[in-house]
Amino acid sequence: MSGTLESLLPLFTADDVPCTGPEEIPSPRFEPVLDERALRATRPGGGLSRYPMLYIGEGCNTMFLLNQGKVIWSYSTGEGWEYDDIWMLSDGNIVFSRQSWAGMVTPTKRLIWRYEIGGPWAAIRLRNGNTLITAEAERRTVEVDRKGNIVWQCTLDEIPEPYRLADSQSCVRLRNGNTVLCSRGDGGRAPQLLEVTPDKEVVWSVYDWDVLGPASAVQILSDPGIPEVPGDCER
Numbered sequence: 001m002s003g004t005l006e007s008l009l010p011l012f013t014a015d016d017v018p019c020t021g022p023e024e025i026p027s028p029r030f031e032p033v034l035d036e037r038a039l040r041a042t043r044p045g046g047g048l049s050r051y052p053m054l055y056i057g058e059g060c061n062t063m064f065l066l067n068q069g070k071v072i073w074s075y076s077t078g079e080g081w082e083y084d085d086i087w088m089l090s091d092g093n094i095v096f097s098r099q100s101w102a103g104m105v106t107p108t109k110r111l112i113w114r115y116e117i118g119g120p121w122a123a124i125r126l127r128n129g130n131t132l133i134t135a136e137a138e139r140r141t142v143e144v145d146r147k148g149n150i151v152w153q154c155t156l157d158e159i160p161e162p163y164r165l166a167d168s169q170s171c172v173r174l175r176n177g178n179t180v181l182c183s184r185g186d187g188g189r190a191p192q193l194l195e196v197t198p199d200k201e202v203v204w205s206v207y208d209w210d211v212l213g214p215a216s217a218v219q220i221l222s223d224p225g226i227p228e229v230p231g232d233c234e235r
Contacts, residue, residue: 004224005222008090008092009067009072020109021075021109023110023111024076024077032185033187033189035190037162038162038190038207043207044203045203048208049068051221052067053065053219053221054094055215056085056096056217058082058184059213061076061079061082062075063083063094073107081098081100082216085170085216089227089228090226093106101114102114122235124173126234130143131144132173135168140155140156141179165183165190165194166183166185166186167186169217170216170218170235171235173235174234177197178197178198178203179195183215185209187214194206
């Protein structure tokens with residue numbers, strides 16, 4: 001693989017990719033409660049078409065792979081414990097967690113690894129040695145140095161309406177320095193994704209419940225870096 005993970009997208013639409021994998025368990029569709037004010041809002045960034053991305057969310061046990069604003073691949077693991085984390089590797093295999101267990105699925109929808117274990121929320125070691133942490137109970141995301149000093153933070157109350165998230169779960173630090181935050185979206189009443197600059201300017205907001213469910217984690221596939229090299233992809 002060279003460049004970004006976008007080069008792997010043809011693996012997921014190849015002729016040998018089945019509609020349903022041999023171990024795949026269908027999941028019920030997430031039923032959101034939509035907010036009329038949020039539906040009417042004009043949002044920056046182009047919606048789902050801004051990035052190719054891998055997407056999961058609490059309460060919706062289907063993972064989605066999107067490109068040019070459309071779902072090109074999905075995989076479901078049935079009802080039960082929620083998805084909390086997901087990450088595509090440079091061979092196209094996808095590692096994910098569901099609180100009670102972790103697994104790995106191939107582009108051809110074969111579950112090739114499963115490990116029973118509990119799971120936490122996001123704490124991401126950055127290339128500069130700092131750590132980016134989403135503190136859901138405190139409604140903020142903080143970047144702390146090795147001594148524990150806060151060098152950057154963004155509280156949800158600092159985000160203007162109608163872009164404000166209902167909560168913050170996992171996050172991603174992009175190569176350009178922006179931070180993408182994920183949210184459960186209060187069951188459809190608030191946005192799922194938000195991108196802010198280091199100065200906390202909102203440059204991307206996603207409120208799209210027709211296609212997706214809540215957002216627990218996202219991987220921006222057009223961002224450079226090697227997934228298996230710690231710190232190269234800052235997530």
